[in-house]
């Protein structure tokens with residue numbers, strides 16, 4: 001995808017799943033927390049840059065980054081996308097964007113947090129799309145991600161049973177990919193180890209790092225949590241939703 005032509009009015013919710021790069025069918029799992037809690041590290045930046053940080057400002061930015069991430073996935077041929085969130089506005093935006101919005105369930109036994117949400121999404125995807133042979137967990141804050149990079153990564157990822165791509169500084173993870181064997185379909189439900197230091201955690205769990213020299217796919221590696229990240233994403237080229245959200249502030 002190039003960032004210029006986007007039509008989110010197309011409803012992909014009825015799509016049966018199209019072959020993505022690499023030839024097999026991929027199910028993508030994303031997670032977005034409650035909008036009023038999201039991107040707290042960006043709050044000061046928004047206040048400084050725009051003179052205010054009301055919850056609506058940050059929410060619109062979070063939703064925009066999420067929509068650009070979904071759009072990049074779709075451009076890479078990934079139409080099976082489930083988004084786990086406790087937030088009704090996120091779930092509604094997910095449905096409008098042609099993905100499946102899955103309400104987050106917090107239970108005393110299952111716990112809570114990003115990795116639990118990812119696991120919940122993976123189980124749902126497996127039951128809903130049993131012929132998907134691959135699952136990819138993707139951070140939802142990748143506003144500079146291009147379909148070209150995603151396509152390449154999805155082409156290279158299945159060379160390993162479990163593989164991941166780090167963020168720009170190499171300590172975090174933007175994407176974790178698993179390839180199923182027919183006898184172990186639930187193998188990746190609990191694979192995500194996202195959070196601080198997740199690159200090391202994924203490596204320790206046996207995942208293979210894609211592009212360990214960190215020379216490629218900078219657009220995809222730029223997750224946005226801070227002002228510096230936002231500047232980096234801006235200079236790479238923001239997706240249309242994020243560019244539009246920022247222009248309205």
Ligand SMILES: Nc1nc2c(ncn2[C@@H]2O[C@H](COP(=O)(O)OP(=O)(O)OP(=O)(O)O)[C@@H](O)[C@H]2O)c(=O)[nH]1
Pocket residue numbers: 031032033034037038039040041042084085086104112113114117139140141225
């Ligand atoms: N569904 C769900 N998503 C989560 C949860 N925790 C984090 N996320 C999402 O995972 C990604 C990374 O989360 P964090 O870095 O913890 O939080 P953030 O909102 O990005 O930023 P900060 O508030 O500045 O930490 C974001 O897209 C979050 O929305 C959770 O408990 N449930």
Ligand SMILES: C=C(OP(=O)(O)O)C(=O)O
Pocket residue numbers: 167171172173174193194195196197198199223225
């Ligand atoms: C959750 C992660 O990132 P961040 O907290 O930077 O969004 C991660 O890199 O695993």
